[in-house]
Amino acid sequence: RNMKLGELNGFAEEMITGQKTIQSYVGEQRILERFDEINDEASDASYKAGYFSTIVGPTVNFISNLSVTLVGVFGGILYFEGAIRLGTLTSFTLYSRRFSGPINQMSNIFADIQSALAAAERVFGLIDQAPELKDTEDAITYVDVKGQIEFEKVNFSYDKKTPIIQDLNFYAEPGKVVAVVGPTGAGKTTLVNLLMRFYDIDSGKITADGIEITNYTRSSLRKSFSMVLQDTWLFTGSIYDNIAYGNDNPSQEAIIDACQKAKIHDFIMALPEGYETVLSDEGLNISKGQKQLLVIARAMLSNTKMLILDEATSNVDTQTEIHIQQAMLHLMENKTSFVIAHRLSTIQNADWILVMKDGNIIEQGKH
Numbered sequence: 001r002n003m004k005l006g007e008l009n010g011f012a013e014e015m016i017t018g019q020k021t022i023q024s025y026v027g028e029q030r031i032l033e034r035f036d037e038i039n040d041e042a043s044d045a046s047y048k049a050g051y052f053s054t055i056v057g058p059t060v061n062f063i064s065n066l067s068v069t070l071v072g073v074f075g076g077i078l079y080f081e082g083a084i085r086l087g088t089l090t091s092f093t094l095y096s097r098r099f100s101g102p103i104n105q106m107s108n109i110f111a112d113i114q115s116a117l118a119a120a121e122r123v124f125g126l127i128d129q130a131p132e133l134k135d136t137e138d139a140i141t142y143v144d145v146k147g148q149i150e151f152e153k154v155n156f157s158y159d160k161k162t163p164i165i166q167d168l169n170f171y172a173e174p175g176k177v178v179a180v181v182g183p184t185g186a187g188k189t190t191l192v193n194l195l196m197r198f199y200d201i202d203s204g205k206i207t208a209d210g211i212e213i214t215n216y217t218r219s220s221l222r223k224s225f226s227m228v229l230q231d232t233w234l235f236t237g238s239i240y241d242n243i244a245y246g247n248d249n250p251s252q253e254a255i256i257d258a259c260q261k262a263k264i265h266d267f268i269m270a271l272p273e274g275y276e277t278v279l280s281d282e283g284l285n286i287s288k289g290q291k292q293l294l295v296i297a298r299a300m301l302s303n304t305k306m307l308i309l310d311e312a313t314s315n316v317d318t319q320t321e322i323h324i325q326q327a328m329l330h331l332m333e334n335k336t337s338f339v340i341a342h343r344l345s346t347i348q349n350a351d352w353i354l355v356m357k358d359g360n361i362i363e364q365g366k367h
Contacts, residue, residue, distance in 0.1 A: 001049040003118060004042040011038055049114070060103055071096045133200065135217045142220040145305040146209050147174040147336030149195070154204035156194060156359075164190050165359040168204070172352070174305075177337045179350035186356040188340045192229075192308050195338070196222055226302040230311035232291040239268055240275040243298050250301055261330060262297035264290065300331050307337040325349075
């Protein structure tokens with residue numbers, strides 16, 4: 001029952017999230033039919049669960065009462081024949097009732113136990129997933145960041161079977177802008193995952209300021225980067241809180257300055273409540289381009305020495321992109337920046353360009 005109910009809820013959530021796509025392909029009727037199928041399966045599972053739970057309780061109660069009846073009948077016969085005393089008969093009757101009491105209680109909560117076991121299976125399935133490896137005991141905090149990054153013969157695969165990165169070598173000087181380009185699936189975003197230690201490499205070495213990143217604590221390593229990804233993330237709350245996220249109590253002047261540089265300040269001030277405007281779930285009440293600008297402003301507010309831009313201007317128009325690029329030039333000053341992009345206009349000012357294909361660097365140089 002719980003499994004089918006979870007499947008139903010998951011399907012409903014997925015379809016609501018993709019509502020516009022469904023409507024654009026006129027797939028409402030097909031989705032409704034599929035929902036009816038899953039709903040019927042969940043309904044049948046609930047009916048069967050309720051049916052069996054209502055059978056178990058009365059059945060156990062019947063057996064319990066039958067045992068008391070049998071004790072009374074046969075005990076009465078033995079009493080009248082003088083084989084036992086009245087006190088003995090009474091004792092056995094009470095024993096029979098006491099013995100069946102816990103069984104009755106177990107039968108009454110049988111359905112709850114089954115539901116708990118079904119839920120526990122999913123919970124333990126999550127718990128059994130391999131956790132992120134802990135930092136080594138002698139891991140150090142990454143301080144005095146300069147931003148020198150080097151990959152040496154790095155190999156990586158997500159499933160240990162299909163290679164994604166193969167024998168990768170490159171060096172990023174402190175304060176330089178490194179652009180990474182290549183076709184979809186070349187391994188560009190995987191570089192970000194490896195830099196941030198969302199995954200650990202299979203072999204080779206990645207160093208930051210001459211020390212392997214595995215020797216740093218994950219938290220201090222990740223705090224040394226600012227990130228703007230192609231998938232923007234905003235939480236329910238005010239615009240002010242979203243921009244300040246991840247920064248230690250920034251001043252209002254600093255937030256406004258960051259927004260002005262990101263070319264989003266005028267839009268915010270045009271809203272009825274300005275910076276106190278509350279964003280709905282995942283920022284659905286603003287456009288994708290505006291969400292991207294807010295995330296860029298958040299990155300500008302972070303005082304880090306390294307920056308990752310993964311298709312940071314993918315959701316904005318050409319005119320807005322020009323303004324953002326001007327702001328980005330200011331943002332990337334004295335920072336080691338990794339810019340992942342497809343547009344030539346985004347990478348033409350990079351100090352070094354890496355061209356990736358099938359997890360390898362096939363070309364590198366300047367524009």
